[in-house]
Amino acid sequence: EDSFLGILSSSSPKLAEAVPPYIKTVAVRKRYREHILELEIEERDPFGIWCFGKADTSPSCAWFDGEGVLFEQALNAEGALVRTVRDYSRSPISLGQRVLPANFFVNLRSVFDALDLGGIHAREVALSDIELQEVEVRTFEGPRILFSIRFPAENTLSVIKSLKEK
Numbered sequence: 001e002d003s004f005l006g007i008l009s010s011s012s013p014k015l016a017e018a019v020p021p022y023i024k025t026v027a028v029r030k031r032y033r034e035h036i037l038e039l040e041i042e043e044r045d046p047f048g049i050w051c052f053g054k055a056d057t058s059p060s061c062a063w064f065d066g067e068g069v070l071f072e073q074a075l076n077a078e079g080a081l082v083r084t085v086r087d088y089s090r091s092p093i094s095l096g097q098r099v100l101p102a103n104f105f106v107n108l109r110s111v112f113d114a115l116d117l118g119g120i121h122a123r124e125v126a127l128s129d130i131e132l133q134e135v136e137v138r139t140f141e142g143p144r145i146l147f148s149i150r151f152p153a154e155n156t157l158s159v160i161k162s163l164k165e166k
Contacts, residue, residue, distance in 0.1 A: 021071040021096035035076035044071045048083030048112075051076055052092040058093040068098045080121035080140065082148040083112055089130040104133065104149040111135060118160030120145075144163050 019026055027040040045064040055061035061077070061084075062070040070093065077084045083106075085099070093099070100108060115122055115137065124138040137145040144161055147153050 021069070024065070045070065046072075047060070047109075048085060049074045049077045050085050050087060052087045052090060054088060059086070062095060063091075064099055066106075066109070067103070068100055070095050070097055070099060078123075083122075083125070085125045085127060085135070087127045087130075089127055100149070105146075107149045107152050108135065110153040111137070111147045113147070114157050114160055117157055119164055120160055 012057050022044050023041055024044045025040075025042045029038040029040070030036075030039070044063075046063045047066045048064055049061050050064045050070060051059035051061040059076050061074045063072045063074045064070050072095065083105070087099070099105065111125070120137070121140050123140050124136075126136045126138065128136060133150050134146055134148050137147065139145070145157070145160070145163070
């Protein structure tokens with residue numbers, strides 16, 4: 001019952017272990033009479049790069065998706081073209097794991113949204129101490145901005161725009 005010519009069924013707990021982290025979902029449809037097995041695969045879309053490591057060491061980086069799941073190794077990125085988070089507070093975690101609890105990651109996404117809407121280009125988004133539950137944004141224009149990841153950043157847009165004007 002768990003296989004169709006050696007392929008695990010979609011309800012099998014072993015399927016999650018067999019799927020690589022860059023695959024978000026796999027839907028399996030079996031049509032026995034027609035001898036057809038259909039696999040519908042959805043890949044993860046990159047949202048940014050998450051780098052672990054201290055400032056004086058070579059970081060370990062991985063792509064993460066819009067849900068905060070690490071799914072593929074990445075090169076260290078600098079600049080504002082690719083969203084990059086520097087996590088100085090922890091050792092690297094495995095591919096397939098979430099970088100933050102879901103409620104904190106949603107708020108981190110809102111930080112990126114607020115920066116985009118405010119026209120602020122982040123040189124670095126740093127998570128220095130995860131226990132503080134805040135990220136520090138260092139901008140190219142000069143100011144450093146602290147955001148709590150306990151709360152959404154949507155209400156900070158007026159402050160961000162005023163910083164941009166100065």
